[in-house]
Amino acid sequence: MSAAQGSAEAAELTLVITTFNRSGYLRGLLDSVAALESGPVRIIVVDNASTDDTQEVLAAAAKQLSVPLVNLRLPVNAGGAGGFAAGVERALAEGASWLWLMDDDVAILPGAVVALRKWTGMYECIHGRRMDGAGRPFFWQHRFLPFLGIHVPVRGNVFRDSPVFATNVGCFEGMLISAGLVRQIGLPDQRYFINGDDEIYGWLASRLTDVVYVNDFVLQKVRPQKQIDLGIRHLNDSSDLSRFYSMRNRGHTAQYLRVHGQFSRPGFALGTLLTAAKELLRLLAVEHRLTGVASLWRGWRESRAILHDGSWQPMPPLVPAPPT
Known part of the structure; x- marks a missing residue:
């Protein structure tokens, strides 16, 4: 064995x-x-x-x-x-x-x-x-x-x-x-x-x-869940709470990328636009409404505050890092 x-x-x-x-x-x-x-x-x-x-x-x-x-x-x-x-x-x-x-x-x-x-x-x-x-x-x-x-x-x-x-x-x-x-x-x-x-x-x-x-x-x-077939994948329905956090949490993701030297400001901005576009498509094509747009806007505004928080730190490991 x-x-x-x-x-x-x-x-x-x-x-x-x-x-x-x-x-x-x-x-x-x-x-x-x-x-x-x-x-x-x-x-x-x-x-x-x-x-x-x-x-x-x-x-x-x-x-x-x-x-x-x-x-x-x-x-x-x-x-x-x-x-x-x-x-x-x-x-x-x-x-x-x-x-x-x-x-x-x-x-x-x-x-x-x-x-x-x-x-x-x-x-x-x-x-x-x-x-x-x-x-x-x-x-x-x-x-x-x-x-x-x-x-x-x-x-x-x-x-x-x-x-x-x-x-x-x-x-x-x-x-x-x-x-x-x-x-x-x-x-x-x-x-x-x-x-x-x-x-x-x-x-x-x-x-x-x-x-x-x-x-x-x-x-x-x-x-x-309600969904539509996009060919490559399916797009499911969501909630305004989920939409808010999908945008707001981009601030945390940007900070993690920054810590690991992987953050590109123009690239991340494009990714944010693509995220918002996906959520708008979800609203229009799957849920047939536009009332969730306000949640996207609020989430984006909060993400900006997180992104500019100079005191932000990643979650720490639970064991010491090995010596280099």
């Missing part, structure tokens, strides 16, 4: 879920975990101060699951970014060796954990494939372009010649990441609240190791 195979077989996954007022989806996700023949060794659910019956769902699940469930209820809604930051911190405190980060509106497919484990002897940041609500492959094949500060779709079948597609962007709807890599990067940046926290986390990971997308279907999306 090779060292990689032994590492893969020994890999223990801690599932970290962030949820907010979606107890029905959360119940379905936990049911899919319970149905796995080989699953995670523990589950950590971060409840972002939900006001529905999320706590009752968690109490019932804790009695039915065969693995420990940590119910981490936050006093306020810290968003997906804050939720994952709290969940990752707790997972490390619980002794996690691998963290599987997941939103609440998906279901885990049978055999998913076994499929992912076979890659853990080779890579430290892994994304499996997802199905959409109709059982079709969900498009997620992107690369982050630091010049523009955005991720862009990669055309064609990225698995035509290999079961592994190397990327440099992350997604917290299924990112599997080693605890060692998390300690080098630091916690997810809770200042993002929602939108872009996983993108930049994947990019930071790619500066330390390979970030990959593997040809194994492990999740299915269950939340229905």
Whole structure:
């Protein structure tokens, strides 16, 4: 047996879920975990101060699951970014060796954990494939372009010649990441609240190791969304809150690029225009309204303040940097 195979077989996954007022989806996700023949060794659910019956769902699940469930209820809604930051911190405190980060509106497919484990002897940041609500492959094949500060779709079948597609962007709807890599990067940046926290986390990971997308279907999306087909990819509906943060968080992304010597003012400005154009297209073509434009404007204004904040610092690593 090779060292990689032994590492893969020994890999223990801690599932970290962030949820907010979606107890029905959360119940379905936990049911899919319970149905796995080989699953995670523990589950950590971060409840972002939900006001529905999320706590009752968690109490019932804790009695039915065969693995420990940590119910981490936050006093306020810290968003997906804050939720994952709290969940990752707790997972490390619980002794996690691998963290599987997941939103609440998906279901885990049978055999998913076994499929992912076979890659853990080779890579430290892994994304499996997802199905959409109709059982079709969900498009997620992107690369982050630091010049523009955005991720862009990669055309064609990225698995035509290999079961592994190397990327440099992350997604917290299924990112599997080693605890060692998390300690080098630091916690997810809770200042993002929602939108872009996983993108930049994947990019930071790619500066330390390979970030990959593997040809194994492990999740299915269950939340229905309006969408249109753009040929290269689908464009889903969104919310004004998400639109606001998509623009506002560009300030944080610019600061991360600046820290790593990758910030281009003209390139980033073009990326901001492209981000706004995508959101306008989403409003017009998918949601058939224009009332969300004000959210884009407010987000852009706040991004400018973040970009010019001289006291801004990145999230610190959790282990000292190795000597140079």
